[in-house]
Amino acid sequence: MQFAPDPDFYSVVEVEISSLSIGGSPRSSGESREHVELLAAATGPLPPIVVHRPTMRVIDGMHRLRAAQLCGRRTIPARFFDGPEDDAFVLSVRLNIAHGLPLSLPDRKSAAEKIIESHPDWSDRLIASTTGLSAKTISELRRRTAPESPCVARIGRDGRVRSINRVSGRTLAYDLMTKDPSLSFRHIARIAGISPETVRDVRKRMHRGESPVPAGRHKRAVPGELPPAGPVDRPAARRALEQPPAAIVDRLKADPALRLNENGRDLLRLLNIHTIPREDWVKIVDSIPPHCAEIIVQLARGCAQGWRECATRLERKISKT
Structure with a gap:
């Protein structure tokens, strides 16, 4: 996934209406004629629409586009988004619950089901914040639409990866270490969906001949977002800073906790500006x-x-x- 707030996303340009395509909207009932006429009668300028550059499909602003057509305009101000189509849909949903004519509850649920399918590694709370639904509703939709998800960990709203099931994560880490003792803690943590500190604890328990799962945790196997299992890996952060600043910012751009909220996008834009050679x-x-x-x-x-x-x-x- 990529939602990089590059300069083009913030630049507004006039786009030929005839070059735009429609379709794939999370709004199943189409546009509201009344809302289109209300926008057409507006005296001030309307916000720019958002367009998926690879397909020229309108991500956000169909009512504004229809209003411009109703007024006989040939161009409309727009911002471009260059990410994958799956992320374009996520952005469309997020924008359509934040302003304008809100998505209906059935449309939000339908959009959530689609995001669960396209982003199975996103947590219930992250999808809930994107669709305007509760985490409980997302959990119910997930159980109904994707009961056999292969993911062992999910990305939370803060961008951190958490194990869905700490018991299975520890067990998987134990199996990996048994098969190949040379694997690094970070490599095992990434595969098992647990923290490097948890992997370290599993290694210690293995050396002592104990079970990889502490007593009392065997029954804890409830899916959901769990708190981080270990402290911040500051040595890892220092190693990351050995890379060129531009490469570090590129990695941050892939973090949904930053790229899918306004403050995060502002921060990434500032960091991007300050990484010039x-x-x-x-x-x-x-x-x-x-x-x-x-x-x-x-x-x-x-x-x-x-x-x-x-x-x-x-x-x-x-x-x-």
Whole structure:
């Protein structure tokens, strides 16, 4: 999956209406004529529609498109989304519950069933936040539509992967270590859907000749989002920072906890801007005219102070986990 907030997603361009395609909308009943006429009569500019660039299909804004057609316009302002079609549908659902004419309850449930199928590794709460339904409703839909899901772990709203069943995760980790003792903790954790610290505990228990599952947990096999099994892996974070900044930001762009909410997209956009190579910074500095230098110095220091405060707050937050 990819929902990268690249500059094109924030750029608004005029698009020929004749070049757009429709279909695949989560709205089963089509557009409301009354709402279209209301938008056509609006005196101010309407928000841009969102278009899936690979297919030129309208992701969000069919009522605005119909209103533009009703007014005889040939073009309409739009933003482009470049991700896969499955993610385009998710974005369509998310946008259509956030503004405009809300999706009906049956349409939300139908959309949830489709997302459960296309994103089986998403947790009930993550899908619930996307569709405007409760996690309990998503759980019921999942049991009815995908009772035999092969996933052993799911991605939560915070972007962290959690085991659906800690018992099965620990058991799978034990089997993997038995078959190949050379496997790293992180590799096993990724396959079993548990944390590296949990894998470490399984290894210790195995060396002591104990069961991989602590006493009292054998009966705990209820699917759902569980709290993280171990602390934040700070050495792993430091190793990740050995990569080029652009590569790190690309990895963050794949995190649904960031890319599927407005604040997260703003953060990714800022990080993307600040990952330009050092030589480009040199060129930028060399091109600044002398009469602008002093004020840019102050602005740059202010931005740097903002990032320092952000880092300090995050360090405090991490220390509490």
